[in-house]
Amino acid sequence: MTAPLNRSTVKTAPAAPVRIVHLGLGAFHRAHQAWYTQHASDGAQWGIAAFTGRRPDAATALAAQDGLYTLIERGGDGDTFELMTSIVEAHDGADVGALCGLVAAPTTALITLTITEAAYNLAADGTLDVANPAVQADIDLLRSALAACPAADDAGHAPPASSAPDAGGPARGAATAAGRLVQALAARRRAGSGPIAVVSCDNLANNASAARAAIGGLADAVDAGLGGWIAGNVSFVGTSIDRITPRTTDAEIALVEAECGFADSSPVVTEPFSDWVLCGDFPAGRPDWASAGAVFVDEIEDFENRKLWLLNGAHSLMAYAGQLRGHATVAQALADPACFGWITEFWDEAERNLPAEGLGVPAYRAALLERFGNARIAHHLAQIAMDGSNKLRMRAVPVLKAELAAGRTGDGAARLIAAWVAFLRRAHASGAPIADSAAAELQAALALPAGEALRALLLVLDAQLAGDDTAVAAVSGLAAGFAAGLARSA
Numbered sequence: 001m002t003a004p005l006n007r008s009t010v011k012t013a014p015a016a017p018v019r020i021v022h023l024g025l026g027a028f029h030r031a032h033q034a035w036y037t038q039h040a041s042d043g044a045q046w047g048i049a050a051f052t053g054r055r056p057d058a059a060t061a062l063a064a065q066d067g068l069y070t071l072i073e074r075g076g077d078g079d080t081f082e083l084m085t086s087i088v089e090a091h092d093g094a095d096v097g098a099l100c101g102l103v104a105a106p107t108t109a110l111i112t113l114t115i116t117e118a119a120y121n122l123a124a125d126g127t128l129d130v131a132n133p134a135v136q137a138d139i140d141l142l143r144s145a146l147a148a149c150p151a152a153d154d155a156g157h158a159p160p161a162s163s164a165p166d167a168g169g170p171a172r173g174a175a176t177a178a179g180r181l182v183q184a185l186a187a188r189r190r191a192g193s194g195p196i197a198v199v200s201c202d203n204l205a206n207n208a209s210a211a212r213a214a215i216g217g218l219a220d221a222v223d224a225g226l227g228g229w230i231a232g233n234v235s236f237v238g239t240s241i242d243r244i245t246p247r248t249t250d251a252e253i254a255l256v257e258a259e260c261g262f263a264d265s266s267p268v269v270t271e272p273f274s275d276w277v278l279c280g281d282f283p284a285g286r287p288d289w290a291s292a293g294a295v296f297v298d299e300i301e302d303f304e305n306r307k308l309w310l311l312n313g314a315h316s317l318m319a320y321a322g323q324l325r326g327h328a329t330v331a332q333a334l335a336d337p338a339c340f341g342w343i344t345e346f347w348d349e350a351e352r353n354l355p356a357e358g359l360g361v362p363a364y365r366a367a368l369l370e371r372f373g374n375a376r377i378a379h380h381l382a383q384i385a386m387d388g389s390n391k392l393r394m395r396a397v398p399v400l401k402a403e404l405a406a407g408r409t410g411d412g413a414a415r416l417i418a419a420w421v422a423f424l425r426r427a428h429a430s431g432a433p434i435a436d437s438a439a440a441e442l443q444a445a446l447a448l449p450a451g452e453a454l455r456a457l458l459l460v461l462d463a464q465l466a467g468d469d470t471a472v473a474a475v476s477g478l479a480a481g482f483a484a485g486l487a488r489s490a
C-alpha cells in the first residue's frame with residue numbers, strides 16, 4: 001500500500017510557528033501565498049494556520065496530512081513536483097474559537113484572505129451589504145455576543161485575566177468571513193495583542209478597500225468602539241495576485257502517487273508563472289516575500305487594473321463567449337479565431353485606459369497568450385463563469401465606462417457583457433441553474449418582459465451603465481449577435 005503523506009512519513013524541517021492566519025483554504029492560496037512564504041528567505045519562521053470558508057472537507061483532508069501537500073507546476077512541456085510545508089495547521093472555518101485564539105495571539109502578525117469575490121458581501125456601491133440576511137444575522141449575533149465581553153482599554157491594555165473570556169472568544173461563531181474576522185479581531189483587542197495586517201488576495205478591484213469595507217463596515221455596525229479599534233489597528237494591504245490555478249482533479253492525485261510515491265489527497269496544480277504585487281503596512285511584521293519574488297509598491301491601482309482587465313477580463317470573455325461556442329477550457333477558447341479576435345478587441349480597449357509607461361502591457365499581453373495557450377492546464381470555463389455579476393463589475397464595467405467617456409463605442413467591453421447576458425439567457429431558457437451569489441436577482445431580471453430585462457440585468461452590474469441608452473443599445477445588439485450565432489449552430 002502507498003504510504004500516506006504526513007510529517008511522520010516524509011522527512012521535513014520542523015513545522016514553523018504560526019504567524020499567519022489564512023481564510024479560504026482553496027487551491028489558489030496553496031499555489032500562491034503558501035508558495036511565496038515557503039520560498040521566502042525567512043520562511044522557516046512563518047507558519048500558516050489556514051481555515052476553510054464554507055465546508056470542513058479541505059481542512060479535514062489537509063489536517064490528516066499535517067498540512068503537507070504537493071504543488072504540481074505544470075508547464076507546456078512537463079510537470080515538476082514540490083512538497084509544500086508552509087501550512088502547519090488546517091481548520092474548519094466554522095471553528096471560530098480556534099480562529100479567535102490564533103488571531104488573538106501576539107505572535108500572529110497577519111491575516112491573508114482568498115475567500116472569493118462574493119464572500120465580501122458588498123453592495124454595488126462598494127459598501128457592506130447590510131440587507132444581506134447572512135450579514136444581518138452576524139451583526140445581530142455579534143452585538144449580543146460581544147456585549148458580554150470586556151474590551152481592552154483605549155491604550156490597548158487587556159482586561160484582568162479574571163474578567164477576560166477565554167482566548168477562543170464567545171462560544172457562538174459568526175457565519176460570514178467578515179463576521180468571523182470581526183469576532184477574531186475583537187478577541188485580539190481584548191488580548192491587547194496590538195496591530196495586525198489583513199491582506200486580501202482576492203480578485204477584487206482595490207481589494208484592500210473591499211476588505212476594509214467588509215470587516216470595518218461589519219464592526220462599525222456591531223460596536224463603534226470595536227470599529228474604532230479596527231480603524232486604528234488593522235492595516236488593510238492591497239495586492240495584485242496572479243497564478244492560474246484550476247481545480248484539482250483525481251488525475252492529479254493519481255499522478256502524485258505515481259511520481260512522488262506517497263498518497264496525497266490534496267495536491268494542487270498550477271502554472272509556472274507567478275506574480276504578487278503588494279501595497280501597504282505590516283505593523284507586526286511579515287515574511288521576506290520579496291526574496292521569493294514579490295514586489296512592494298506605493299501605488300497599486302494600475303497593477304490591479306492591468307491584471308483584472310487583461311487576464312481576468314479575457315478569462316470572463318472566454319468563459320461566456322467560449323461556452324456559448326461549445327468550448328470547455330481556456331486553451332480551447334483561445335484557439336477559436338472568433339474568441340481570439342474578441343479578446344484582442346477587448347485588450348486594445350483596456351490597454352488604451354492603462355498607463356503607457358511602467359506596466360509593460362505589450363509584454364504582459366504576449367505572456368498571457370502563452371499562458372492561456374498552455375493546454376496542459378485544463379482550466380475549465382465553467383469555473384471561471386461563476387459569480388459573473390461580481391466579476392464583471394471589475395473586469396468589464398470600468399473599461400466600458402472609460403471608453404464611452406472618451407467618446408468611443410467600447411464594443412470590446414460591451415461584447416464581454418453581452419456574452420454574459422447571452423449566457424444567462426441561455427441558462428434561464430433551459431432552466432439551468434445560475435451559479436452566482438446574485439442568482440435570485442438575475443433570475444428575476446431574466447423573467448421580465450424583453451424590453452425591460454436587459455436594463456435590469458445591467459442594473460445588477462452598475463446603475464450608471466443601466467441608465468445609459470448608448471450602452472444598453474450596444475450590449476443589446478451584441479447579445480442578439482450571440483443568440484443568432486447559437487440559433488445558427490443549433
Ligand SMILES: NC(=O)c1ccc[n+]([C@@H]2O[C@H](COP(=O)([O-])OP(=O)(O)OC[C@H]3O[C@@H](n4cnc5c(N)ncnc54)[C@H](O)[C@@H]3O)[C@@H](O)[C@H]2O)c1
Nearest residue numbers: 024025026027028053054114115116119202203243244245
Ligand atoms: N484560482 C486562481 O487562479 C486564482 C488566481 C488569483 C486569485 N484568485 C482568487 O482566489 C479566490 C479563491 O480561488 P481558489 O482557486 O482558491 O478557489 P477554491 O474554490 O479552491 O477556494 C475558495 C475558498 O474560498 C472559500 N469560500 C468560498 N465562498 C466563500 C464564502 N461565501 N465565505 C467564505 N469563504 C468562502 C471556500 O470555502 C474555499 O476555501 C478566487 O475567487 C480569486 O478571487 C484565484
Ligand SMILES: O=P(O)(O)OC[C@@H](O)[C@@H](O)[C@H](O)[C@H](O)CO
Nearest residue numbers: 203241242243244245312315384
Ligand atoms: O478566481 P476567480 O473566480 O476570481 O476568477 C477566475 C480566473 O479568472 C482566475 O482565477 C485567474 O485564473 C487568476 O486570477 C489568475 O491569476
